Amino acid sequence: MPFVALPEKLLFRYRIAQVILYVTLFLLFSFLIFRSLFPIITHSFDFENPTSSKHDLLVPKDTHGSFVANGKLPNGESLIFHDGTSGLYQKAILGLKLEEKEPLPKELEITLRHGYAATWLPEGEPIKDFPAEKVYLSEDTYYMLRNNELSRFVSREAFLSRYPESYAEAVSPEFLNTFTKNDILIGYRPGLLVEYADGVFLIVNETDMRPIGSARIFANIGYRFEDVKKVSAEELGIYKRGKIFLSGDIHPNGTVFLDTDSQTYYIVQDDHFHKLLPGAYLDFLLTQSAPITFSQTTNDMTASCTPTKDTFSHSVSCEANLALIYDLVGSDYEMRISNNSEDTEFKYYEAQFYTAINRQNFEFILSQVKENFLARFGPYLQ
Amino acid sequence: MKNWIQSFVLWTKEDSLRKSPVVAFLFSLACELLLVLYLFFFFLWTAEIILPGFISLRINLSPYFATLLGFTFGLMYLGQQAHYVFPKNFSFEKPLFILAILWSTGIVGLSLIKFPWWAILSLLIAFFVIIFYFWKTLLEDQV
Numbered sequence: 001m002p003f004v005a006l007p008e009k010l011l012f013r014y015r016i017a018q019v020i021l022y023v024t025l026f027l028l029f030s031f032l033i034f035r036s037l038f039p040i041i042t043h044s045f046d047f048e049n050p051t052s053s054k055h056d057l058l059v060p061k062d063t064h065g066s067f068v069a070n071g072k073l074p075n076g077e078s079l080i081f082h083d084g085t086s087g088l089y090q091k092a093i094l095g096l097k098l099e100e101k102e103p104l105p106k107e108l109e110i111t112l113r114h115g116y117a118a119t120w121l122p123e124g125e126p127i128k129d130f131p132a133e134k135v136y137l138s139e140d141t142y143y144m145l146r147n148n149e150l151s152r153f154v155s156r157e158a159f160l161s162r163y164p165e166s167y168a169e170a171v172s173p174e175f176l177n178t179f180t181k182n183d184i185l186i187g188y189r190p191g192l193l194v195e196y197a198d199g200v201f202l203i204v205n206e207t208d209m210r211p212i213g214s215a216r217i218f219a220n221i222g223y224r225f226e227d228v229k230k231v232s233a234e235e236l237g238i239y240k241r242g243k244i245f246l247s248g249d250i251h252p253n254g255t256v257f258l259d260t261d262s263q264t265y266y267i268v269q270d271d272h273f274h275k276l277l278p279g280a281y282l283d284f285l286l287t288q289s290a291p292i293t294f295s296q297t298t299n300d301m302t303a304s305c306t307p308t309k310d311t312f313s314h315s316v317s318c319e320a321n322l323a324l325i326y327d328l329v330g331s332d333y334e335m336r337i338s339n340n341s342e343d344t345e346f347k348y349y350e351a352q353f354y355t356a357i358n359r360q361n362f363e364f365i366l367s368q369v370k371e372n373f374l375a376r377f378g379p380y381l382q
Numbered sequence: 383m384k385n386w387i388q389s390f391v392l393w394t395k396e397d398s399l400r401k402s403p404v405v406a407f408l409f410s411l412a413c414e415l416l417l418v419l420y421l422f423f424f425f426l427w428t429a430e431i432i433l434p435g436f437i438s439l440r441i442n443l444s445p446y447f448a449t450l451l452g453f454t455f456g457l458m459y460l461g462q463q464a465h466y467v468f469p470k471n472f473s474f475e476k477p478l479f480i481l482a483i484l485w486s487t488g489i490v491g492l493s494l495i496k497f498p499w500w501a502i503l504s505l506l507i508a509f510f511v512i513i514f515y516f517w518k519t520l521l522e523d524q525v
Contacts, residue, residue, distance in 0.1 A: 003413040004406045004466045017411055025418050036440045352385045376495075 036363055038355040042061045043083050043288050045349045046072030049315035057081050057202075059249065059350070065122075067270070071346040072103075082117050083351060084248020085333060088364060090356035095317035095336065096307060111304040111321055111337040115330035118224065118251040119294050124272030128279045129165060137168040138176050138184075144186050150176060151184040154235050161229070162190045164284055191268070191288035191366040192256020193223060193287065194231040198372055200234070202245050202308035204252035210241040213246050215375060216368070218246050220331045251292070258286055258291035265291060298328045326356060409466060419450055428485075431492045473511055 006014055043056035050059060050069035059067045060079045073079050079158060094110050113120065134145040142159035143150050153159040159168065190192060190203050193212075200218060201209040212218045218225075250268075252255075256267040256276065265276035267285070278284045303325050305318035355361060423446060437443065458487040460466075491507060494502045 003410040005411065007403050010403055010407055014407060014410065017407075018414065021411060021415060022418070025415070025422075029422055032441065036437065039440050269499060298403055369433060369436065376432075376434065 001138070003134045038357050038361065039087070040355070041085060041089075041353040042350050043085075043086060043353075045081065046165070047345075047347050047349070051227070055352070057083055060116050060349075071349075073165070073337065073344045073346065075340055075342055077340075078336050079346075079349075081335040081337075081349065082248050082334045083249075083335065083353075084331055085353060086367075087353065087355050089322050089353040089359045090358075091322055092303075092320045092333075093352040093354070094305065094307070094319060094320060095182070095310070095315055095350045095352075096337070096346045097313065097350075099314040099345065099347055100314050102314075103305075103342075104120045104314070104349055105340050105342070105344045107339055107341045108307050108316065108337065108344075109304055110307060110318060110320065111302045111336045111338070112322065112325065113300070113302050113334040113336075114325040114328045115332060115334075116251065116257070116292065117248070117332040117334065118255060118292055119257060119266070119273060119296075120334060121250070121268065121271060122275040124269060124274040125271065126147055126275040126277050127267060127278050128277040128281060130167065130281050130284070135159070135163055135168045136171045136176060138171050138173055140166055143176060143355055145179060149184075150179040150181045150361075151186050154185045154187050154238050155232070155309045157229070158187050158235060161192055161288060162186075164280075187235060187238050188229070189254055189288070191252055191256070194230040194236065194324070195228045196231055196236045198234065200228055200238075201241075202252060203239065203254075204242065204245075207238075207240055208242045209236070210242040210245040210249075214243045217247050218373070220249070221245075221249075222294075222329075222331070229288035256285050256291040258293050259296045260293050261296050264296075294329055299330075300324075301325050301328070322353075326334075327360070370372070405464060406466070409457070409464065410459060412453075416450070416457060417455055419453070423447065423450060428489065431489050439442075 029320055030156045045057040045060065047050060053196060058081075059069050060081045062068050062080070063078050071079075096108075098104065127146045131220045136145065136150075140156075142153040142156060143313075144153065161181050187201050187206070190205050192203050194201050194203060194209070202212060203209050212223075248263065254268050255268045255272075257268075258264070258268065265282055265286075267274050267276050275284070301324055303322050305320040307316035307318040309315075310317055333351075333353075337349075412514070425441070426437050426441065426443060426446075430443065490506070494505060
């Protein structure tokens with residue numbers, strides 16, 4: 001029945017209108033639910049407002065690792081974006097807007113890689129031995145001699161996260177008095193995961209830690225819950241709390257990786273990816289936490305596309321087929337804009353990732369639903 | 383936007399509005415659309431409460447709800463001007479009422495999980511005050 005009394009002659013038309021309304025709404029809601037299950041993830045960067053907090057993408061870098069916030073792409077250079085995503089995507093539509101006065105670039109290519117961003121860092125010198133600092137033990141307290149100054153370890157566990165027990169040289173207090181002592185407390189080895197109360201934190205350097213955004217991000221960036229060490233408030237108190245660690249962030253110094261193709265270990269150190277040579281140091285690191293596995297072969301696989309002029313705006317865009325790389329291990333998509341034949345300046349970049357519509361993804365989404373449900377209600381169901 | 387609203391208000395004051403079967407036709411259809419949009423909103427809201435982030439990461443519910451409220455008040459105003467009872471057959475029968483109470487209890491209960499007791503108390507008081515005044519306004523408008 002209509003909500004308002006209608007003349008008899010309009011009732012039939014009203015029924016038809018009702019049918020059209022409900023069919024349209026059904027199709028619309030079905031589409032919305034479908035899009036919720038298989039979403040299109042849009043991430044962007046505005047070069048005209050590079051400091052805005054609205055950006056989903058971090059400031060791009062050039063091939064030398066320098067940040068490029070102004071959108072300028074000199075001839076022969078590349079702009080490299082990193083995007084942390086956790087879905088399984090079948091394609092990406094990538095678009096670049098330019099100033100009206102700026103001519104559209106003629107030869108441009110966007111290349112995508114999928115993996116862990118840390119594994120694409122420049123390769124550094126191989127590492128075999130423990131860090132060179134001397135460590136001492138005196139009256140149950142561990143010390144490290146760094147730059148001729150003595151710093152105390154915050155706890156025995158913090159010392160044991162860096163060196164084996166036997167590594168510390170037992171000395172008398174009188175011997176230590178010959179050095180200048182500072183107030184710096186030495187904590188856990190950077191790259192380790194620690195847990196306090198309900199939070200899991202990643203030690204990113206000697207003074208900073210960052211909370212991990214969520215359980216999904218934790219798993220997505222390759223970590224295992226078994227490797228998280230419980231720490232006390234005093235041990236955690238020496239670190240400054242940094243911003244939340246997300247999927248696209250580069251793993252910090254001290255993170256160990258294993259290339260499953262060659263069974264070679266690597267460690268992230270000072271923005272370089274160093275080979276870890278077999279020896280006591282590697283054996284020790286492996287007792288601390290399992291390495292994050294990756295495959296060097298698939299790590300270098302790429303998908304690419306050539307942007308062409310858009311019809312309605314002063315921009316170029318292209319569609320990259322991600323079929324080859326979408327289900328590779330890793331939490332990061334690297335997007336490299338290059339091969340420009342002349343200097344260009346962009347004002348906006350947008351990447352749209354389309355979730356693959358297939359059984360694998362549907363099961364992945366169901367597992368996410370189950371994971372969220374258990375995270376919320378698990379304790380009440382036991 | 384201001385001109386558009388003024389035109390709408392002037393239009394609703396016209397006498398022909400009250401006699402127009404086309405307006406009654408469209409008003410009735412708009413009420414049906416509103417009802418379905420509310421049901422879909424409640425469905426999304428329930429899903430969001432059970433699985434936090436699952437909906438809100440994909441669809442922003444705030445503009446949806448704001449549009450619904452705007453649409454509701456627009457129709458209420460139009461209904462008043464045209465002397466329609468909004469909605470004419472709006473009544474809570476007992477099974478529907480029990481269902482609404484159960485749903486509200488479930489939603490409120492799930493939303494308050496892990497909150498400290500004083501926050502639960504404050505939120506519940508605020509919730510019931512808002513519901514009371516909203517209900518009162520709705521019933522008064524029907525008289």
